[in-house]
Amino acid sequence: MTLGVLGVLVVLGACAPAGDSGADDSEARTIQPGPPGEAGRELTAEEAAALPRPEYTDADVRFMQGMIPHHQQALEMSALIEGRSQNRMIGLLGQRIAISQRDEIALMSRWLERRGEPLYEAPEGHEMHAEHMTEGHTDHGEDDHMADGHMAAHHPAMPGMLSPEEMEQLASLSGAEFDMAFLRYMIRHHEGALIMLDTLFASPGAGQETELFRFASDVDADQSMEIDRMALLLREIAAGAARDDPDPGAGPDGAPR
């Protein structure tokens, strides 16, 4: 709970502005304007401090909880690249995905944790805190690459996620076959994130809180961009494979099998 302690330190710091600084605001008023064309109102200090602000909703929490295993699976998929792909672009792509998804997992965990929310949506009504996730992690570790997926496996599949069979299938491929399957799956995976965003913003009261809104907007921009990039890469690789192999199992447009 290191983060919580830091939070307290920061609050203490914020209460102590340097004595020689500060504007003279003794005469200043606080105004809340009205709708366009209408008069506003003056706020007392008490009123200004008590203004309502959007709280996060269950849908916000579910979005964050669902996106963690979703991102987690992208990490697992990227971890498959080494040893299976010889394509430098795929390697770079995997690195970039891994870094951004790790950053975002940390951010989502912090968001949930600071609000006292469990990190994962409880499947059968029992909350899954970090401790629970640590326990029972070892009894599933037959495949190093799949260790992280343990968590994802506990979670109801989020849109675009690969089934265990699909993950196995991906892990069984190599070379251009792997590259193309990786891209197709990752595109689907990312498109799933966009569906989750649609669901979020279609939920009453969701996406209102400032920090969550910023995060959701970033995920939207990043995943959309990566989808475009991967689609382009898939076309290039599929075209190359078509030249090398008369029957690569995929159309040159990269259409999924």
Next chain:
Amino acid sequence: MKLTPAMKPLTLAAAAGLLAVAASDAAAQQRPPPVEIPETSWQWDPDDPRIGLEAGVFDAGEAIDGLSLLISMPKPDAFLTEEADGRGPTNSDIAFLGDYMIQGSYWGFQIYDVSDPAEPELTVSVVCPGGQGDVSVHGHLLFTSVQQSSARQDCGTEGVEPPVSGERLMGIRIFDLSDVSNPRQVKTVQTCRGSHTHTLVTHPDADDRVWIYVSGTGRVRPAEELDGCVAGTPDEEPGTALFRIEVIEVPLAMPEDARIVSAPRIFADPETGEIAGLWPGGDHGPMTQRSRVTNQCHDITVRPDLGLAAGACSGNGILLDISDPANPVRIDQVADPNFAYWHSATFNNDGTAIVFTDEWGGGGAPRCRSTDPDTWGANAIFRVRDRKMELAGYYKLPVPQTEQENCVAHNGSLIPVPGRDIMVQAWYQGGISVFDFTDPANAHEIGYFDRGPLDPVEMLSGGYWSAYWHNGAIYGAEMARGIDVLALAVGEHLSEAEIEAARSVRMNEFNAQTQPLVEWPATVPVARSYLKQMQRSGGIGPEAASAAEELLEMAETGSVDGDAMVSLADQLESTARSAENARGAGDARRLRLLADTLRGIAAGG
């Protein structure tokens, strides 16, 4: 900016550990190597006092050079909410109207009377949420950018619950500041992607209206909420709200009639007509940066006097002809293998150079570490010739920052020192940097102000959003700590005359994205500025220099020797001509500027 409260690896590991993600040995072994970036070989002064500053919100260590700190003002009470552990909602951009400074915020805006920059007085705090809350002013009107889905038409703070609602506002708010202590909202204009930033556009021949270029970067809203809004790629949806900006026309006498008059496809390929005609997104080859797809502008800076705009548009920098403000036409574009996200632009005064910034990491990440390349997250400076841009060089904060400081190139403005191109710029928690880019290929720092990180362990979001010069002072909008006001200090890089000449430039309005042409009066400090600069660089002979010095000293005491000044001016111009023709000694441009100024003084100022 795009705010991503990203975390440093240590925090990341801690958070991931809580998840039992990285705690698993298997996962730890799979940790990917860092993203491939070029070898960093940049140098910095190991004794730079900005290295190793103590952390703290209001008691952080400080380092300053070439500047002096006049005052620091924490956020007013109405803005010190519980948000961000009590640091309150983020401060964003600033604008100036007469003696007033308007500080934008995600929670509304504040107006300060800065007639004495060292003793600003808060005039009014205005609560009206809707990040980012970037501000522009014109006459008695204030414009703010709104892109949060919680923003309401009525300035309410409670958010908008229904996913589709007429209460929601994403776009532009217009306020009437006729009574500056009681701003009134007079109009809102809705747009499909909201307004991340906006640019006030004037036209030299139109004094009854202004235009607002809206740079929206949000999700496309549902058509049920705002008619005509369609998402999707141009192939699927030719009417897509992506790949465009919106232009709002504002009749100044009737701002309530403001409306969108066009949505120009400024990224279109002029030959094929393809709407998505610029950078498709992705990297530029091995070891290069990944630039975002050009389907939006982040910010646009206009020079109404030149009829030009520089657009920082995601994956490209573009140049627009804005002689017809409602119908901007793209005339040039550049991409850069070091740029992740083209963020903002600043012209030099002559319009012969443009400083573009790259907001690598979105502003929420530490991108000024010793391991970050000095051409990534930096400024790229382009020369402009015949309305075409050509890369000349880069400038990045020349000292490494810590993992706890979000840092990347951000908003700045010119400091009007005659004869030189000088800019003051915000670098988030990297502080404020003043640099000279008179030679765009050799930009270098001439002053700075920096504080230690907000927190010694965690990377909290903060630092300077904007740092702008206005009427003699530098105003730094600190996202977490409030506002700092600074002044230029005389030193090896700036003479007293140059500072005095810069201070003599007064503007009634200042919006950093609506750059005015600065014209200096014929005064002694202005003449002396050119003279000092040429003495530094050897651009003037010693005899001419002492003759000029003598005449200027006399003029200062009230005895202008007009004939001698005109005669010296003739001589300087002749030197300038020979310097140009024979590539001889001398700084032709400044010799001419000095000659013109001397003539002006001789003619009575």
